[in-house]
Every structure is written in C-alpha cells, then in structure tokens.
Amino acid sequence: MKATRYIFVKRPYGLPDRDVFSTEEVNLNDLKKDELLLKPVYISVDPYMRGRMNDTKSYAASWVPGQPVSGGVVALVTESMNSNIKPGDYVTGQLEWATYCIANSKNVIKVDVNRFPPGYYLGILGMPGLTAYFGITDICKPVNGDTVVVSGAAGAVGLVAGQAARIMGARVIGIAGSDEKCRMLETEYGFEKAVNYKTSKNIRKEIAKICPQGVNAYFDNVGGEITDAVAASLAPHSRIALCGQISQYNSTRMPAGSFIMSIILTRSVLLKGFIVNDYASRFPEGREKLSEWLEKGQLKYTETIIEGFGRLPEAFLGLFSGLNKGKMLVKTE
C-alpha cells in the first residue's frame, strides 16, 4: 500500500516558509505482530516544532533534513495486529505527518471520541492543556482574589491557563493579537479584560491601569516586549510560569540581557521555566481534572481546524501570524 508523508527539507533562517517541507510517496510494509495501520485524521501543528528545525540541542530532538516530520496525531485504526485495538478505534501518539502510517500499538493510546471531540486529545486533553494545567496549579498557584495575567491568551495553552486560573478564584487578564480574540476572551472565556498587544499604544501602562494592586502571577507564552511590559506590574512575591517564548522563535539575533531580572530580584519573584514532560507522572491527574471541568461546563475550548492534508505547512506557519483561536489542527480530509 502507498502513502504520502511530509519530509523536513531544510533548516530555516528566521521565519520559515513552505519550502522547509516537501512530500514523498512511500510503500507501507505488511503489518507485523502488534502493529497497526493508521489513518491520521487530526494532525497537530505546534510552536515547539520551530525549535526542532534548528540544529541545536533542546528537550525535543532536532529534525534532520531529509527525514519525515512527526508530531501529535489522532488516527483511525484501519487494520490491527493487536487484539486490544480494533479497526474503527481511534488512537493518539507521536506519528508521522502522513496519509497512512504503521505504528506499534505500544506507542499509541486509545481515545474515546464519543466522550470528547477527537481534536481535544491534541489540545485541551493533550500536551497544551496539560501544560496550562500544571503551569497554573503548580507554579502560578493563584489564590482567591489574585490577579493573573496570561500572554498568548487566545491560543491552545493560553485559553486553558486563563480559565484554570479563573476556576481557582483569580481575576484573569489576557493579552492577545486581535480585537476579535480579545472580545472572545472577555465574552466567552471569563477573562475580566483582554489587551490587544498589536494595537495598544502602551501595553505597560495599560496593564498597570488594569492591575492597580499588581500582578500576582504571570503565565508567559510569548516573552519579549510583552513580558517586559507585564513585569513592570509584578507584585512582591509574585510567580511567573515561563511556558513559551514564541515572540523569539524566529529571531535571528541573540536577545540582550533581560530587563526583567532586576525586577525579579527586587520584588522576590519566583520565576520557573518548565516543560510539560516534567509532569509526566501526573498526566492522569491533569487529564482527569481537565475532563471534569469540561464536563461540568466550567471550562470551554475552541479549535481552528484547517481542512486538507496538503495544508499542513500553511497551518504551521499560521501559528506565527496568529491565524488560530484555541488549538490549531489540520483535519486531513
């Protein structure tokens, strides 16, 4: 049987273009014991993949030019050599960006698409949701009445982080890149106020005005000037969950020594960088809590679904122009 899959072609300099990807046709072998023939249905594109394009050592292995691209996928099982997983079941795992692929059943987990929409297992109940959950509950640790600021607030992680903080009793302020996103955060997701960083004349002043008692916790998805602006309002003994730095991922210059360090020192701020896998042993707890909040209606979620296997590069690049609200996914057909 033949399948089409994506190949990572070359390392980008600065913002990538579509030419970093190409496709190739491959022949799939017959299945061996415990193997599954899978048809990817939803494919996740994520900002961390930009880091994998660099030739640098990081927590996720660097992609090698000429090798297939892989990431989080929800797939339909079409054939199975494992008695616990049947054709018609859905599974999730780190799989190739392909029309069909073979995986060992040990490397995937079954998901219940009747309980939650399939894409949720790549978003709110997958890596982004767990990142938000542990960053808020373990690092930001909001208590009743705290003010929590979330940057990248309308994205896959930010949307969950802000709502989790609100559920824990905080007033939540979001920062996002369009008026439409800000309106969505305020009217649908319980953010008290949201600031459009692209049109704000002075984000620092705006945050200071919205947070007159100071910011008790900051969940940072973006870094750069937005973080400098929030840092100016940090309260003594506040906490920063350093989750992402997307504003720097395509930068071709080394950032200068950060302005925020003297604030962290003089206001006794706790700054904690983290990778979601630090919490791997607690993923069941995180999934259970997020599922409970979803089923009780305390937590809401949204997805931006780009249709068509051929549009994976467009969806990935869209993360850097703010094309998505909530989780960016590609539905393969």
Ligand code: NAP
């Ligand atoms: P996302 O927020 O769904 O998508 C990316 C969003 O970033 C875009 O929609 C865009 O929204 C914003 N953005 C793009 N370029 C920007 C810039 N130059 N300045 C400010 N905002 C920019 O992505 P996600 O999956 O939820 O990830 C969010 C962050 O968390 C990323 O930094 C990611 O690397 C990080 N992350 C970390 C972990 C971890 O384990 N630590 C796990 C998952 C994700 P706007 O319209 O608002 O600009």
